[in-house]
Amino acid sequence: MIPNEKHVSDSEIVLHHFMMPEHANPLGNVHGGIIMKMVDEAGGLCAMRHAQRPAVTIAIDSMTFHSPVHVGDLVMLYARVNYVGRTSMEVGVRVVAENPITGEQTHTNSAFLVYVALDEHGKPTTVPRLILETGEEHRRWNAAKERQAQRLNRA
Numbered sequence: 001m002i003p004n005e006k007h008v009s010d011s012e013i014v015l016h017h018f019m020m021p022e023h024a025n026p027l028g029n030v031h032g033g034i035i036m037k038m039v040d041e042a043g044g045l046c047a048m049r050h051a052q053r054p055a056v057t058i059a060i061d062s063m064t065f066h067s068p069v070h071v072g073d074l075v076m077l078y079a080r081v082n083y084v085g086r087t088s089m090e091v092g093v094r095v096v097a098e099n100p101i102t103g104e105q106t107h108t109n110s111a112f113l114v115y116v117a118l119d120e121h122g123k124p125t126t127v128p129r130l131i132l133e134t135g136e137e138h139r140r141w142n143a144a145k146e147r148q149a150q151r152l153n154r155a
């Protein structure tokens, strides 16, 4: 039984990936596309945990990489639901790279992604409402609601 409403913390996740040589671009740093795939994976899992349904990516906002991720880094992806509509969910993903030898952490990029929950026929289906508990969660909701309105205007 899927609940009618859920807390942000119910679906928050952190994924860890160790960057190996196979993730590198010709310069020897991690390929941006690898980071994008991991971001979508973390966001999708978070959306599925909220909806308790399969969820597909319908939109990804632009992504800016502030600093390179290196082979040998541990990449941590923090994903949480910011906003839900009827069938859609905006998830924010924060990417942090850590040098496991020095412990130095760098926030490399963040991204906002929108997922749609699907029913057993592959059609959009309703998702639980989001219970907002903190001022920060309300702030994120309002900002995400504005972003979603802008996406729909552009679409």
Ligand SMILES: CC(C)(COP(=O)(O)OP(=O)(O)OC[C@H]1O[C@@H](n2cnc3c(N)ncnc32)[C@H](O)[C@@H]1OP(=O)(O)O)[C@@H](O)C(=O)NCCC(=O)NCCS
Pocket: 056, 057, 058, 059, 084, 085, 086, 087, 088, 089, 114, 116, 122, 123, 124, 148, 151, 152, 155
């Ligand atoms: C996801 C999909 C089933 C939605 O079908 P649809 O007919 O567009 O559905 P709807 O018009 O009912 O929209 C569903 C939700 O998406 C939202 N949406 C639609 N277009 C959007 C856009 N450009 N950006 C953000 N959200 C959007 C709608 O607002 C709605 O949300 P709400 O119910 O919370 O209000 C369909 O677009 C699809 O299959 N897309 C491909 C998904 C995919 O394969 N992704 C992986 C990449 S290969």
